[in-house]
Amino acid sequence: MxxxxxxxxxxxxxxxxxxxxxxxxxxxxxxxxxxxxxxxxxxxxxxxxxxxxxxxxxxxxxxxxxxxxxxxxxxxxxxxxxxxxxxxxxxxxxxxxxxxxxxxxxxxxxxxxxxxxxxxxxxxxxxxxxxxxxxxxxGGQFQLSNPSYARMLESIGQDLGGSMQESIQSVFESAGLSQRDGTQMDEVDVYLLMGALNEKQFYQVCSWGEDMGIASRAKFSNHKRALEDAGLVTTEKVATDVGRPRQRLLLAKETLKNASPQEVIQVAQSVV
CATH class of the missing domain: 3.30.870.10 (Endonuclease Chain A)
Structure with a gap:
């Protein structure tokens, strides 16, 4: 039957x-x-x-x-x-x-x-x-550690702008990142690299990431240093009205300044 x-x-x-x-x-x-x-x-x-x-x-x-x-x-x-x-x-x-x-x-x-x-x-x-x-x-309950994908995209668009949102969405939805295949980058590296591609302030990126539950500011700082040591990311000082100057994330390689989000990730995967 x-x-x-x-x-x-x-x-x-x-x-x-x-x-x-x-x-x-x-x-x-x-x-x-x-x-x-x-x-x-x-x-x-x-x-x-x-x-x-x-x-x-x-x-x-x-x-x-x-x-x-x-x-x-x-x-x-x-x-x-x-x-x-x-x-x-x-x-x-x-x-x-x-x-x-x-x-x-x-x-x-x-x-x-x-x-x-x-x-x-x-x-x-x-x-x-x-x-x-x-x-x-x-069965037992299990608390997933990451925020909802849709809420994350909405939040990053509101806090860091549409271009940053589009870059992140493009990378996370590209082939090779939906499944762990041995070359997948840590999400903190992805946020920092896309922040550099879009020339966002490091403080804004890591503050947003911590508020969303992506990672602590300490983890963002550690990953930023690692990307700097790898020659992928650099920073420039941004003057503020009050307090110490902040850092703007930039891509260190001139060849990547006009690259697509996927091209930036591909180069980074070959280095880190």
């Missing part, structure tokens, strides 16, 4: 499993790849469930939380009422998608491939769904 299986590219199978215009779906996973795919699909597709309950292990969620873009998107979707998250210590299959009338399992094989198995058998669906509803009810 309604049982299917097929092989294919693992990520494509995950995407297909999410493309269900249903009211509610429970997703259980122990894999970061599944959470990253979920973040991408909610942000780019209309064919996703109206409400998603995500069950995962604390360890997997901590890995997701360490990726600024993934974490801040998860928080945004929580704020929007699309996504809720619980942690559960039991091992989960790589990816299980549970709706009121279908259970879908997606397992990775090798070389980026995978296999999808689904069933609409009523007894199986009821049994498995009850199992994951129980896991959901018994």
């Amino acid at each position: 309604g049982q299917t299986s097929r092989a294919g590219v693992y990520k494509d199978l995950l995407t297909d499993s999410l493309s269900e215009a249903v009211d509610e779906m429970i997703i259980a996973t122990s894999q970061l790849t599944v959470i990253e795919t979920l973040v991408e699909e909610i942000g780019s597709s209309d064919d996703v469930p109206n409400q998603i309950k995500l069950i995962t292990t604390r360890d997997t969620l901590q890995k997701a939380d360490s990726n600024f873009v993934v974490s801040s998107r998860l928080n945004q979707y929580f704020d929007e009422g699309i996504l809720n998250i619980r942690t559960h210590p039991e091992d989960h299959p790589p990816a299980v998608f549970v709706t009121v009338n279908q259970i879908t399992y997606v397992h990775p094989t090798s070389g980026g491939e995978g296999i999808l198995m689904s069933t609409e058998d009523e007894e199986v669906v009821i049994s498995v769904r009850e199992q994951y509803i129980t896991r959901w009810k018994n």
Whole structure:
């Protein structure tokens, strides 16, 4: 009764499993790849469930939380009422998608491939769904450490200007930054480099970052020094009416003065 299986590219199978215009779906996973795919699909597709309950292990969620873009998107979707998250210590299959009338399992094989198995058998669906509803009810809360992506963009536009907002959005939404691939830059470096590209005052950038919960002023200062030592960022003094002069962030390399945000990041990734 309604049982299917097929092989294919693992990520494509995950995407297909999410493309269900249903009211509610429970997703259980122990894999970061599944959470990253979920973040991408909610942000780019209309064919996703109206409400998603995500069950995962604390360890997997901590890995997701360490990726600024993934974490801040998860928080945004929580704020929007699309996504809720619980942690559960039991091992989960790589990816299980549970709706009121279908259970879908997606397992990775090798070389980026995978296999999808689904069933609409009523007894199986009821049994498995009850199992994951129980896991959901018994699951723990997890506080993501990064602010909502949408709130962050709105705030940076208000406090640091439209050009800074556009630069940050361009970088965080470019290929290679939505998933941790070994070359992803720390978000503090991204803010400082985009601040330098837009010639913003260091005080304004780090004050905004601390107020938003991105990082402390001390961390911004440490990262600024590291970027200066790497020959990527420099500063110039800006006179103020009261108190000590402040520093304006500038790109140290002349070749980057008219570069795009992505080009600045690419050069920085090759250096730091």
